[in-house]
Amino acid sequence: MSHRYYETLQFFRHGRLLRATLIGQEPWFAARDLARLLGVSANVRLNDGLDADQWRTGLLRCGRGLVGEELMISESGAYDLILRRFYHPENRNLRQWLTHELIPALRAATRAAAA
Template sequence: MTLPQITPRHFLRYRRQLRAFLIGHEAWFSTRDLRRLLNTDLHERLLANLCDDQRQRVHLRTANGGFEEETVVSESGLHALLFTYCYHPENRNLRRWVTQAVLPELWMYRTPGYGSVPV
């Protein structure tokens, strides 16, 4: 099966990036970036605890224009990670930032080919 090739939108929080994009009407987030933002290791065993519809593999466009295979999590998967597997009080602020800044901007730029993939 060929993985989708995605050009994500880039968001910054405390000089750390979060790449995010839409597939259909659902927001997805880079686990590599979440590792840095959460300052924790989101290893494959932890991600395997998520439901199949909360994680997937995609090719994300890199800064040099190539593509890199990466695991991404849905908005639902992000909340599961924040509240169940990586609970820390500071994660409330990360959740607020995603909810109040990242998601509204993703919805503003819902054009195909730029941070979103049609279903």
């Protein structure tokens, strides 16, 4: 029996990995990677306090072909974490990077792969 998994693209900010994918048209991020970018321990339950539609678990496939179950955070959930739960003035730069660079690049790469 085969399981559905999500292909991820890898993005780097200050040498830290952030795996991302589109599910439907919505960007989703590997929670573990997002936590590292926020300087938060991987043991923190990032989905605590998020609405049910802002997180999910899923099988992610990364560049090396490995597949593993990961907690995933939606775009709106990421903004909630960045600007509310783990607020720090420097997180505005992270939000701007997601909004203006990563998400457009993710959508462009997905369109190119589908063509």
